[in-house]
Amino acid sequence: MGKRIGVEVSIAIADAVKLARAEVIPAYPITPQTHIVEHLAEIVANGELDAEYIPVESEHAAMSACCGAVAAGARVFTSSSSQGLSLMSEILYIPSTMRLPMVMVVANRAMSAPISIWNDHQDIMVQRDIGWIQTFAENGQEAVDLVLHAFRVAEDRRVSLPMIVNIDGFTLSHVIEPIELPTQEEVDAYIPPFKPKRKLDPRKPVTMGPVGIPEVYTEAKVAHDHAIKNSRKVILKAWKEFADHFGREYHPVESYKAEGADTILVTMGSISETAMTAIDKMRDEGRNVGLVRIRLWRPFPAQEFRAATKHAKVLAVVDRCLPPGAVCGPVGAELRSIFYKIPGAPKIFSFVAGLGGRDVTVERFEEIIDKAEQYSKRRPKELYEVIGVREK
Amino acid sequence: MATNDAIIGWKTITFGCDVVEPGNSANFRTGDWRSQRPVLDKEKCIKCGMCWIFCPDMCYSQTEDGYFEADMEYCKGCGICAHQCPKDAITMVPEEG
Ligand code: SF4
Ligand code: SF4
Numbered sequence: 030m031g032k033r034i035g036v037e038v039s040i041a042i043a044d045a046v047k048l049a050r051a052e053v054i055p056a057y058p059i060t061p062q063t064h065i066v067e068h069l070a071e072i073v074a075n076g077e078l079d080a081e082y083i084p085v086e087s088e089h090a091a092m093s094a095c096c097g098a099v100a101a102g103a104r105v106f107t108s109s110s111s112q113g114l115s116l117m118s119e120i121l122y123i124p125s126t127m128r129l130p131m132v133m134v135v136a137n138r139a140m141s142a143p144i145s146i147w148n149d150h151q152d153i154m155v156q157r158d159i160g161w162i163q164t165f166a167e168n169g170q171e172a173v174d175l176v177l178h179a180f181r182v183a184e185d186r187r188v189s190l191p192m193i194v195n196i197d198g199f200t201l202s203h204v205i206e207p208i209e210l211p212t213q214e215e216v217d218a219y220i221p222p223f224k225p226k227r228k229l230d231p232r233k234p235v236t237m238g239p240v241g242i243p244e245v246y247t248e249a250k251v252a253h254d255h256a257i258k259n260s261r262k263v264i265l266k267a268w269k270e271f272a273d274h275f276g277r278e279y280h281p282v283e284s285y286k287a288e289g290a291d292t293i294l295v296t297m298g299s300i301s302e303t304a305m306t307a308i309d310k311m312r313d314e315g316r317n318v319g320l321v322r323i324r325l326w327r328p329f330p331a332q333e334f335r336a337a338t339k340h341a342k343v344l345a346v347v348d349r350c351l352p353p354g355a356v357c358g359p360v361g362a363e364l365r366s367i368f369y370k371i372p373g374a375p376k377i378f379s380f381v382a383g384l385g386g387r388d389v390t391v392e393r394f395e396e397i398i399d400k401a402e403q404y405s406k407r408r409p410k411e412l413y414e415v416i417g418v419r420e421k
Numbered sequence: 422m423a424t425n426d427a428i429i430g431w432k433t434i435t436f437g438c439d440v441v442e443p444g445n446s447a448n449f450r451t452g453d454w455r456s457q458r459p460v461l462d463k464e465k466c467i468k469c470g471m472c473w474i475f476c477p478d479m480c481y482s483q484t485e486d487g488y489f490e491a492d493m494e495y496c497k498g499c500g501i502c503a504h505q506c507p508k509d510a511i512t513m514v515p516e517e518g
Contacts, residue, residue: 239440251431
């Protein structure tokens with residue numbers, strides 16, 4: 030087992046990609062993802078990793094190069110953020126239906142305008158439906174672990190789908206945390222060499238990415254939908270084996286003092302650590318509250334989520350994304366759907382907080398829980414509420 | 422009325438929707454929706470092959486006497502050959518019916 034050392038999370042992620050033996054890294058720098066790709070460029074230039082580092086001219090080119098490299102049979106990694114991720118958007122739908130596995134870390138950041146380099150989840154929610162497997166990390170160790178897990182899952186021949194690991198920009202990407210990096214032997218034992226189901230080979234010509242006429246398009250998309258739904262089994266098994274190899278256990282959703290809690294706070298990403306502090310404080314004050322954190326965002330773990338919250342009366346869902354004109358934030362909408370018309374379902378209240386780097390403090394979480402409990406007695410006028418907005 | 426129902430099931434469609442049979446675009450008739458066709462005037466043709474080079478659907482092939490002939494199974498009537506011909510030997514004429 031490797032040593033536990035204080036290291037910036039971005040650097041640790043780059044080291045994890047090296048341990049995973051990435052072979053092609055097409056990347057374009059953007060705050061707050063920059064340190065990841067900078068450090069990878071350094072590692073490749075120093076000869077520590079035998080990989081092709083492609084300093085492309087844009088994120089659009091980065092994702093295009095990723096697709097080509099996977100099609101040729103290489104293990105591929107890239108990383109992006111916010112506007113850069115959006116510039117990839119045209120290409121992002123392609124590797125998923127084409128079943129080209131790769132791993133991308135998204136250092137989550139707000140979308141302009143106004144220009145913001147700070148953290149929230151709007152960038153990835155724009156890309157919610159690209160058909161990639163998506164996980165959200167809470168801390169630096171988890172970010173590293175989820176990256177290793179992602180290579181293992183994405184490249185599994187039964188899955189063969191691209192995968193995104195979301196890490197909060199700055200609050201994760203730029204902090205120094207104690208992180209244990211496994212040894213090369215340990216990672217090699219967990220991630221086997223990439224054996225693609227098919228690749229570009231002049232001896233066995235195929236056309237990848239052809240036109241899908243109306244007579245086949247639906248079926249191609251349904252095949253993709255089934256592939257991502259079926260990836261669930263491999264995702265869970267790879268986490269179980271991760272625990273066997275490295276001793277840390279992961280699940281699609283994480284519960285904290287949620288057992289038997291009347292009111293459950295629901296979060297994704299690094300604000301969950303502050304949320305736990307808020308839950309501890311409220312528990313000390315005699316409140317029956319808990320926390321459930323969503324780690325696996327796509328495919329959505331409906332079953333596990335329902336099980337984790339089955340005794341709750343109230344769910345207070347925190348979205349770090351404000352979709353103007355929608356009925357509520359994307360996480361809130363998802364949860365309302367999975368509980369619709371289920372007998373004994375909790376009442377679900379949707380909150381938007383922590384946009385563009387605004388801190389979500391312990392007090393804010395207390396406010397969210399208080400409001401959700403009040404609303405369960407008297408229905409609010411709106412379907413969601415933005416927390417901490419100054420009026421004048 | 423024509424429908425565009427599925428021609429393959431989601432369970433049997435190729436992995437990633439690949440085309441695994443090389444050159445099978447020959448099976449795809451692109452000539453069905455042509456509204457005009459190229460007609461060659463052999464008097465003007467110098468057998469340069471520009472039509473053959475530029476046709477986007479590779480309709481043209483050279484005949485024994487050296488002229489180039491477009492295959493109407495595939496010609497979609499775009500008129501590129503007529504536009505490229507240095508001798509104005511190709512005229513696009515409307516398809517009837
Ligand atoms: S009209 Fe277009 S498709 Fe037809 S032969 Fe000329 S170039 Fe080819
Ligand atoms: S381009 Fe015109 S001149 Fe040249 S071969 Fe074709 S028809 Fe003849």
